[in-house]
Amino acid sequence: MPPALPVLGLDLGATLTKIAFRQGELHTERWPSRDLDAVRARIVELAPRRIVMTGGGAAVLGASAPFAAATSVSEFEAWSLGAATLAAEEGLVLPARHLLVSAGTGTSVLVVEGGSAVRAGGTGLGGGTLVGLGKLLVGAASFAELSALAARGSRGSVDLLVGDVYSQGAPIPAHLTASNFAKLASTEPADLAHALVGLVGENIALVCAGIARLAGTDTVVLGGTTLAENPALVEVLTQTLGLTGLAAWFLRRGAYCGAVGALVAGERIAHGDSERGCPG
Structure with a gap:
């Protein structure tokens, strides 16, 4: 049996619960947030000496779980710590000031500078939007099914493009969206799924662009479960952010920023206890 873990980090989101440990x-691992029994069982199996939690569900798990030495860290601090750790793992050096985007069930945008993270805005558009509207529009039973459909679709036959409005002399590039879902020349499920991803992605990118201008940065670091295995959304975000003059950096394990950040916070606590001669 492996030795007990020194620290376990948990991020309990609205849809998924993620854990991180060394x-x-x-x-890194994840479960549906509705299945907290599985999360508890995994924690018991790993037997960590210290647990650090973040996310909206942290209070629920903490109140009902028989764990010693369980503490919490703010979601924004956890995301900042986790993003920096995962970026370093990938050999990326984050700019001193940048935006950090948590694309989960909804989307939060943080301004990170000097090790501190402040939420500067966000939008209710996110993975929850894709799942809900995907079920209504194309009958997609899951996020994975919607993502697979979108990867095969073409939203140019669903969205009204600038080139559809201007035959010539368009004031902005002809391939840009003039109005989402306004053409509907196709109602094929794959095309509708791609158009839905386009609507969500473009609007997330435009929210980021406005905040980036106010924050004085041109780098957007993105993570969150909504981006995982969703190449169509990554492409829309990359293109739209690029058109606004911003560089988009996607963390490969960005879905786990919160859990990894909670882990790092716990490791710092444990290190401080060790230096003071306190039990871990």
């Missing part, structure tokens, strides 16, 4: 290398 056994030599960094490990």
Whole structure:
């Protein structure tokens, strides 16, 4: 049996619960947030000496779980710590000031500078929007099914483009969206799914662009479960952010920023206890 973990980080989101721990290398796992029994069982199996939690569901799990040494860290601090750790793992050096985007069930945008993170805005558009409207529009039973459909679709036959409005002399590039879902030349499920991803992605990118201008940065670092295995959304975000003059950096394990940040916060606490001679 492996030795007990020194620290376990948990991020309890509205849809998914993520955990992070080290056994030599960094490990990350996730479960549906509705299945807290499975999360508790995994924690018991790992037997961590210290647990640090973040996310909206942290209070629920903490109140009902028989765990010692469980503490919480703010979601924004956890995301900042986790993004920096995962970026370093990928060999990326984050700018001193940048935007950090948490694309989950909804979307939060943080301004990160000097190790501090402040929420500067966001939008209710996110993975929850894709799942809900995907079920209504195309009968997609899951986020994975919607993402797969979108990857095969073409939203140019669903959205009204600038080129559809201006035959010539368009004031902005002809391939840009003039109005989402306004053409509907196709109602094929794949095309509708791609158009839905376009609507969500473009609006997230435009929210980021406005905040980036106010914050004086041109770098947007993106993570969150909504981006995982969703190449169509990554493409829309990359293109739209690029058109506004922003560089988009996607973290490969960005879905786990919160959990990894909670882990790092716990490791710092444990290190401080060790220096003071306190039990871990």
